[in-house]
Amino acid sequence: MKIYFPTSTPYNAFLYPKVGAYDLTDPEPENWRLKILLEGSSFNVNAVCSGRLSAVPPWELPAQDLAPLREPEHVLPTSINLYLEPNQVFAPQTDYVTSLEFFSTMEQAGLGKSVRCYVYENIDPAAPGIQIQKQLAGNAFLKKNKITAQRDQWEMFAKGQLAVWVNGGDRLASASTLDPASLGRARVKFGVLTSTGYVDPVAFYEIMQSYLNDSGEFDGFKNLITSDWPFLAPASLMVPPPTALDAIQSAQQRLYPAPALYEAKRRLSLTPGEWRQVANAQKNQYWDRLLRSSGNATSGRPFVFHTEDMGNPFQLEAAAEFYIAWPQPATTGTAPPSTVPNPPSVDLQQGDWNIVLIDPFKHPHLGSPELPKPDYDLTRHTPPDNIRCDPASALSAPFNPDTYNAGLLLVHHGEVKAWYRWTTYSSHKWEGRVKVDEVLKLQCKFGSSATGNKNYYFRSLKGVKAFINYAFMISDTLDEWEVPGRFYFRDNTPEDDGSVAGDSEANKTGVMIHYGASADIKNTSASYNYSGGCFVSPDFYNLRNTMIALYWEDQLTKPAALQDEELSFLSNRNQSKSKQIYNGLKMDDGTRYLQKYWNGKIKGRCLIIHPDEPTQK
Numbered sequence: 001m002k003i004y005f006p007t008s009t010p011y012n013a014f015l016y017p018k019v020g021a022y023d024l025t026d027p028e029p030e031n032w033r034l035k036i037l038l039e040g041s042s043f044n045v046n047a048v049c050s051g052r053l054s055a056v057p058p059w060e061l062p063a064q065d066l067a068p069l070r071e072p073e074h075v076l077p078t079s080i081n082l083y084l085e086p087n088q089v090f091a092p093q094t095d096y097v098t099s100l101e102f103f104s105t106m107e108q109a110g111l112g113k114s115v116r117c118y119v120y121e122n123i124d125p126a127a128p129g130i131q132i133q134k135q136l137a138g139n140a141f142l143k144k145n146k147i148t149a150q151r152d153q154w155e156m157f158a159k160g161q162l163a164v165w166v167n168g169g170d171r172l173a174s175a176s177t178l179d180p181a182s183l184g185r186a187r188v189k190f191g192v193l194t195s196t197g198y199v200d201p202v203a204f205y206e207i208m209q210s211y212l213n214d215s216g217e218f219d220g221f222k223n224l225i226t227s228d229w230p231f232l233a234p235a236s237l238m239v240p241p242p243t244a245l246d247a248i249q250s251a252q253q254r255l256y257p258a259p260a261l262y263e264a265k266r267r268l269s270l271t272p273g274e275w276r277q278v279a280n281a282q283k284n285q286y287w288d289r290l291l292r293s294s295g296n297a298t299s300g301r302p303f304v305f306h307t308e309d310m311g312n313p314f315q316l317e318a319a320a321e322f323y324i325a326w327p328q329p330a331t332t333g334t335a336p337p338s339t340v341p342n343p344p345s346v347d348l349q350q351g352d353w354n355i356v357l358i359d360p361f362k363h364p365h366l367g368s369p370e371l372p373k374p375d376y377d378l379t380r381h382t383p384p385d386n387i388r389c390d391p392a393s394a395l396s397a398p399f400n401p402d403t404y405n406a407g408l409l410l411v412h413h414g415e416v417k418a419w420y421r422w423t424t425y426s427s428h429k430w431e432g433r434v435k436v437d438e439v440l441k442l443q444c445k446f447g448s449s450a451t452g453n454k455n456y457y458f459r460s461l462k463g464v465k466a467f468i469n470y471a472f473m474i475s476d477t478l479d480e481w482e483v484p485g486r487f488y489f490r491d492n493t494p495e496d497d498g499s500v501a502g503d504s505e506a507n508k509t510g511v512m513i514h515y516g517a518s519a520d521i522k523n524t525s526a527s528y529n530y531s532g533g534c535f536v537s538p539d540f541y542n543l544r545n546t547m548i549a550l551y552w553e554d555q556l557t558k559p560a561a562l563q564d565e566e567l568s569f570l571s572n573r574n575q576s577k578s579k580q581i582y583n584g585l586k587m588d589d590g591t592r593y594l595q596k597y598w599n600g601k602i603k604g605r606c607l608i609i610h611p612d613e614p615t616q617k
Helices: 093-108 130-137 140-144 150-158 201-207 215-225 244-253 258-267 272-293 313-325 540-555 566-570 575-582
Strands: 018-020 036-040 044-046 051-054 080-086 115-123 164-166 171-174 186-194 197-199 353-358 406-412 415-422 434-436 439-441 454-462 470-475 512-515 535-537 603-609
Touching: 018 215, 080 171, 093 201, 115 171, 130 150, 130 164, 130 171, 186 201, 197 201, 197 258, 201 215, 244 258, 244 272, 258 272, 258 313, 272 313, 313 353, 313 406, 313 415, 313 603, 406 535, 406 540, 415 535, 415 540, 470 540, 470 575, 512 540, 535 540, 540 566, 566 575
Parallel strands: 353 603, 512 535
Antiparallel strands: 018 036, 036 186, 044 171, 051 080, 051 164, 080 115, 115 186, 186 197, 353 406, 406 415, 434 439, 454 470, 454 603, 470 512
16 A cells, blocks of 8 residues: 655745644644645645545545435636545455555554545645546446536536545645635645544654655655644653653643544553543533533633544533533523533443434534535425414424434444434424325324434334335334424424324334435425434435444454354445345345344444523523
């Protein structure tokens, strides 16, 4: 596995008169510099390795079952970012051992277990490299959707609709000169995003010198940009050498991004108890900021969910626990606790699996962070008539669009592994009459959603329909079927207690995490997210495939005779193939895929967080 430098060489002050190092010296997350800066008169950006290139993070590409989400508008962005996902899954078998050695070297240095992607910011969208142009010209997705004009194909790529394959060392594009701060010079920021977050690129290249295509350029690269990694309690600056106590005390004094914390954890061999002390120290500081952002404190910095540090479990844990701990009285105005509860109500280091859903993620109490891409959307729903479940409600036709305003974050063994665009709310359509077997009926029970700011359980479970197929059940009690609910689209958002208009059944049953719909260029009028109170997203299969891969990682730690391969038949499956399996597609041995292969294999906690849950206002 060879890696290349990200920009034109040589690395000297003539070509790059201005540079910026990876820098964590400022205690405020908004001032961290998690990428290096290179600026000069003009230069190219190059593929660090062979892999899949996109203009959004690879996990934020639209679901493969959809057509393009938007028609070409014949307008390019001013600049774009590029994300290069290394060739890991599809690497030739002859390179497999090298890949394992590569990642083992990373992990031993505390840089994470794998590279998620290499990131290039501030790229000129007007001049893609030859390899990208060739890949777009032959792209099956674009051909299938009859997007054949070269400018339209490049726009689809530049706006994050698809990815292309590039080879290591390929010229990708040119650095943009349009950043106002660069005064007309070309400028690019380059980052290495690993399983723990953004690590110092100079430290990464130093550790990986034996894999460099041109190792002779490394000294110039390091001397030009410089590096302070590792940052938290570095051994080179401390006499005697640092200890676990030094890491804990540092964590009590200021915030750190996840990569610095994980590196110190590995280097100093922190025990689970010591790691928990680091977590509590960081959570206490996040908690103070959450009090300010929610209007319950008046001085100091408010909380901002730092999306460049999405892999930070303590940031996520603090935000989730803050809203779960905030009492839900019958009257408004009750304040959240002034300090982190003891014992904690949320501990993401416990258990193999945790799922956290925050809806809406882009909320002022969280600093209005940007939602993960892609921007799935739906149109307004017009019911067949204006008969509604609650005639007294102010809700009128056409109903508002169903939204994908939640962020789902997947935590495995205490580490945030992935995040996706999601929803926790039911579809608006259930507040009016719908057609059932060609007859208009009220189906009001589907209009409620699981109550927010609660800690639930989830487990893998085969659904009752092929559309849902192999999904995850949510329950209030382990291995049960029921959750408390609330009618969020009605006036005063009443609880689903069996007393509301049109629904005499209390609570909800059968709430699952499964696939949801989005509008696209072939289905512009789509108005239903496919939720009758379930948690849905077009990204469901990305989530499930990630979880199956992590499940297999766990199996590989066991003796071969004890490894469970039964989930493997669902690996890397999309909606259409999953439905075929549900409907009887035979496995290689000629037998059907049984529900026992899926049911209950993956289970854990599911936290539903609503920063604006109505009883907390």
